[in-house]
Amino acid sequence: MPNAGYPDVIKKVSDCISSEQKTKVSENNIVMTSGAGGALNTVLKTLINSGDNIIASIPCFMEYKFYCDNHGGELKLVNGKADFNLDIDTIEQAITKDTVAIIINSPNNPSGRIYPQETIDSLALMLEVKSSEIGRTLYLISDEPYRKIVYDDVTVPSIMDAYKNSIVCTSYSKDLSIPGERIGWLTVNPEAEDYTNLINGIILCNRILGYVNAPALMQRTIAELQGVSVDIDLYKKKRDYLAEKLAQFGYRFRIPEGTFYFFIEAPGGDDMKIVDLLKDERILVVPGRGFGLPGYFRIAYCVEDSVIEGSMAGFKRTAEKSGLKQDDK
């Protein structure tokens, strides 16, 4: 097959992306990839010259740091807002003449935050202004594996519709619940300034990084599953149950709009301490510093209901030990 993937598979994927991204995407704009991790490494290898930097907003998926370093780039982390939204001003201030791209991830791992349309529009406007200011194209890379895991009829804004120099990367692992398979895609905005070099470079890099092409059988499989996802209501039920119980126990958090994570304030601000206390209860959570933001911890609720229910006593005891004030109503 061509290194970009089977043409008939790409055709089906392009129809689905065009509708999701409100942007006409053709077969030539897409590369099938070894998941989102493969897509991001391919894009970063293509974009980065040694010494370039890439900006991301915390909290975020920390593998980005390796992915940039792999190709001679440096990930610069900037603070987000208290509600986990992007802070466009801090991103703007972090941009230098060596900045090549911004990576965003919405719905966000670990916060569950979806960046609203007006934030995306402000980001796009800032990037356009800043690109002319520094005389260099700033790319917006959107890592979107949770686009379909969203609740309460919110929509995830289209990145390609908002900003022309954009690249979207994703994986089917979350929305089809096939972690362990390595299948995803990337698409380059056909309006991007250096479009032809960019897509040709990406196809070459996908090959020479040793991915060669996305696994053949899984390409054929996902071609038949365009627009499909696992039953999101099952996740919503888990989210709502956890939100009610954890709030009752005194934990403080923002209700996630998407993903299957809660990002919760660590009692007393000590993320390692709460991780240890919960471990004593046989509950495994991730410290916020693993996402660049100590003072929080992450729960993943992509587990059986019985596991979630079984963990409630442990969460309650830990809340009490940590001096959280229980809501007795």
Place this chain on the structure above:
Amino acid sequence: MPNAGYPDVIKKVSDCISSEQKTKVSENNIVMTSGAGGALNTVLKTLINSGDNIIASIPCFMEYKFYCDNHGGELKLVNGKADFNLDIDTIEQAITKDTVAIIINSPNNPSGRIYPQETIDSLALMLEVKSSEIGRTLYLISDEPYRKIVYDDVTVPSIMDAYKNSIVCTSYSKDLSIPGERIGWLTVNPEAEDYTNLINGIILCNRILGYVNAPALMQRTIAELQGVSVDIDLYKKKRDYLAEKLAQFGYRFRIPEGTFYFFIEAPGGDDMKIVDLLKDERILVVPGRGFGLPGYFRIAYCVEDSVIEGSMAGFKRTAEKSGLKQDDK
């Protein structure tokens, strides 16, 4: 699953490797990979420090050049012998204090050569002596996707049995005839000097390069196919047919001991000219310069018998046009 792969899959693979490599390999010594390309990139990222060089003998698979460059290394090509065997002296002369590894590929793409046991033993001895001389461990990386595609009861010598600082990489694409799937493995010799750092580094690099883990379903598939290969007799029949016919037409070549390639002298030494002449006959071959050795061209015979038979008239006409002396016996 662990990033190295499913433990039950690795167990089955380890039994098969132990027998093939005449070296006891345990579950801890193996990482399931995204094919041989994924395995090689993972190993090279782990071994290379910026500025290091890696040595390979021509003719060879030229993607090695990219694979080294991806991680800040430089591939140094050295001449092999006229019969496509390794020339241990030229390899020795190419080694510098910046050399980190030698990559070999046997059975070889494009020559079909299997390096004999005494060559592997001489290579191993030279590497041991040279390692102490430069005060640095020299690794031997063996890329072995064609190990099972061999003819006439020849055996491919074990690299792990011959040299302790060795790493074997492979793919199931050729022996199970599943090109396009991304499934293979690498194994680090448990006797390697810096074994623990090496295997831990490799598992990390496999993750952070974005492979994350080898595709899950294909891991489970190949676990049930250990020791199995496609019917090699079908390839042997094609090889023997081609060997007879091409010799009759006046082409000069060494009979391949393995793989599904012939590497043939270009008439007059001009590889681009013969490629063009054959293209006019709708026959696609690869110029030797694509493997570092102009003056030859490669035929791949992993095609239907009807395609091979249908190409004979074109090969004959091209031989005549090129002034080759036909054998009329």
